[in-house]
Amino acid sequence: MKSVMSRRMSSVLALIVMGFALSACGEAKPLQPPPPAPPEYADMHMPDGYWGNEEIIAQGKAIFIGAENIDVNCASCHGKDGKPVKAGARDFRQGDHMAKFSDAQWFWRVSEGVKGTKMKAWKSKLSEEDRWKVIAFESTFGLKGKEYSVAEKKWVPHGTAKTAEEVAAEESAAKGSEPAGGEEAEEAPTEEAHTEHAPH
Ligand code: HEC
Numbered sequence: 001m002k003s004v005m006s007r008r009m010s011s012v013l014a015l016i017v018m019g020f021a022l023s024a025c026g027e028a029k030p031l032q033p034p035p036p037a038p039p040e041y042a043d044m045h046m047p048d049g050y051w052g053n054e055e056i057i058a059q060g061k062a063i064f065i066g067a068e069n070i071d072v073n074c075a076s077c078h079g080k081d082g083k084p085v086k087a088g089a090r091d092f093r094q095g096d097h098m099a100k101f102s103d104a105q106w107f108w109r110v111s112e113g114v115k116g117t118k119m120k121a122w123k124s125k126l127s128e129e130d131r132w133k134v135i136a137f138e139s140t141f142g143l144k145g146k147e148y149s150v151a152e153k154k155w156v157p158h159g160t161a162k163t164a165e166e167v168a169a170e171e172s173a174a175k176g177s178e179p180a181g182g183e184e185a186e187e188a189p190t191e192e193a194h195t196e197h198a199p200h
Helices: 003-028 056-064 104-110 129-142 164-176 183-197
Strands: 146-149 155-156
Touching: 056 129, 104 129
Parallel strands: none
Antiparallel strands: 146 155
16 A cells, blocks of 8 residues: 555656656747847848838738748747747747847848757748748737837837937937047047158
């Protein structure tokens, strides 16, 4: 009797231990910002007029859910609403995680996939335009109403992204208002000294 009980106990214990081990495996890895996009992708950005464009987003959705091409079904892993249905896929509804990616990083991931995971390279199946469309749709899960501002290097409300010129103007205005005798004032003479010495 006693041995039956303890055997039962130990199998219950084994189940509990297995349960813990499984849930630990299934747990999402801590959310890390992705590595920078390689040089060939670093300067790729969402085409003008795509962010927040209902038509583009609808076309992106058709691709994402496999309605456009049965071989391309992002939703089979990422879920129709961005809630993952396959282990390992991250939750696209988590805006704070998705915002760690620039548009170039998303484009790179979709184009080349993620080695060692279920995420394939899609560049042979999707044109550049289609990849951007799918990204425009995908961003609506966690970053609805936002767009990536290349100049500011962050996600901002749609239509408020600043141009590189605006950011540069703001930066120089901020520098101008700094107390006098900043780095600039000290650096300038050194540079002049250099040019004077140069032609020997
Ligand atoms: C067979 C399952 C599967 C399919 C189909 C799939 N993905 Fe993924 N995808 C994954 C997994 C798993 C990851 C996480 C890789 C990692 O660990 O970084 C991922 C990562 C991503 C990422 C990077 C963000 C992140 O959370 O790491 C993007 C963007 C993405 N997928 C978009 C797409 C798009 C767009 C499609 C359709 C063209 C697609 N995926 C199809 C499984 C899939």
